[in-house]
Amino acid sequence: MKRIAIVVASLIAITVNAQEKPHIMLVMHGGAGTITRGSMTAEMETQYRDTLAQALKTGQAVLMKGGSSIDAVEASIRILEDSPLFNAGKGAVFTHEGKNELDSAIMDGKTKKAGAVAGVTIIRNPITAARAVMEKSPPVMMTGRGAELFATKMGLEIVDPSYFWTERRWKGLQQELLKEQQRQANPHASIKSDDETRHGTVGAVALDAAGNLAAGTSTGGTTNKQYGRIGDSPIIGAGTYADNESVAVSCTGTGEFFIRWTVAHDIAALYLYKGMTVEQAGNEVIHKKLEPVGGDGGAIILDRKGNFAMPFNSEGMYRGWIGPDGVPHVEIYK
């Protein structure tokens, strides 16, 4: 009888512990846009799915070993940055001047520490540079050659700008430049840019075993971008935000709308101040606020209980999630 009581007590303790212990969780996106089944070959789709799954498994392994959510965000985003498929790192699109200028941000939900780099051209993994800024410098945000000098001093991997040259993105720029000429020649004609090749972003939000949230985002910006444009990705509160009190968020889409609507922080504020769920807060901003004004894109949102949402108002969004069971779930279309 005593033994049974002890066993029952132990079972109750385990159950309570299991309930109290946070789930680990990793949610990622690889950009939103005009991504339809018709526009994708089977081979391309497989490549995207495989690379996203690899990134998810890499981040999940970090979390399962007791690594921090920051570690998981960085490790998983590096996989997408090193792939030529996504508009971040290796696969970055070209600016008007034919350069690759990369932006990235990372934020730790436990400390609210954050780091961001913008307009960098020689740092192989901008997410790692953002993390170095977060951990090793008073500034939160660095740009251009200053950020590159800092990354070099920190011993990060520096590459020749030609590392970021890929034929697909170069052709994307040539197409955009041609369309620009056509627009100038025919101001009244409706010549649309190709959404999918034009922008894109990668991002991750993670919850670690200690119950801490983190978020990270990395991008090559928009094809044919000019004038040292900075989008929402490296802007804390716009494209990237994490706070243990509310949620971790990473966004993708037409950055200007995400800046003006302070999307990542607005989602967190609706969760914290209005008591919305991650789904409700995401839908409120992505569908009710951004969709009517033409702000296309999406977000991934994760709270400390492991609840997550992946709302988007575009045709598709590369996205996926992975939990303690290690099975990656990848989705592309609506």
Next chain:
Amino acid sequence: MKRIAIVVASLIAITVNAQEKPHIMLVMHGGAGTITRGSMTAEMETQYRDTLAQALKTGQAVLMKGGSSIDAVEASIRILEDSPLFNAGKGAVFTHEGKNELDSAIMDGKTKKAGAVAGVTIIRNPITAARAVMEKSPPVMMTGRGAELFATKMGLEIVDPSYFWTERRWKGLQQELLKEQQRQANPHASIKSDDETRHGTVGAVALDAAGNLAAGTSTGGTTNKQYGRIGDSPIIGAGTYADNESVAVSCTGTGEFFIRWTVAHDIAALYLYKGMTVEQAGNEVIHKKLEPVGGDGGAIILDRKGNFAMPFNSEGMYRGWIGPDGVPHVEIYK
């Protein structure tokens, strides 16, 4: 009897009209920091008070003529940018490399359109460049030489970088560089930077006769800043935010905290989602959230009813306001 009735009816109409018609209002700040009566000469204080009053009257005149809140914000900030007293425009502090790199942002509460420039060195009035970005370019945020190229194309006033050289700020950099050397020689000694000369920002929030809000901020950053650091001023949601649905906000202080806490948008979110007043929302963020973590600075906040607050947790903040009566109110200390 008929005449009296008409007079009474007219008086009622005037009263109703006065209640319905939005008050015009302009609130400004000129930076927060260790500003105490002991550290200020009577002559300096008079100069600061006079220049702030002039800026307030300039912006108020715009509003009284039926000008927009954006017009008033730009016009009033240009006065402070053209003065050597404030850390913005002419009076900008020096970077580690001995340069003046300026940041600015502006936002229209009616349309939520926004514009920002960061790290610019040859634009006389960064607030006017931010407005040009808002009105004439798809990007919301531009940096460095790209932003300068855009401003040049837009026909804005371009100056030689030496325009921003002032003896006071140059001495400020030399003092900071000396302290940096002393810190390196004595890592355990507490060698504090001079807060007042080290940073500072100017900002304005306005409500026009049509009931539209606007906010703008302009800064020279921090003395001895490195690595292309960007502070909160040009970041929509951090140092600058305006939305007719909630409030207009401009911040000043240690920018990194204002970025990490998304201060301007958080104040707006507390007003909109929690139903706080401008005072309550300002105190919640500036005193309850930032003060405990050492995030020193302040904010000016204005809603569509003309209610405003000017909370700060530093020793002082140059600040002032002006309403329809045209009397400028300027304050500096606690």
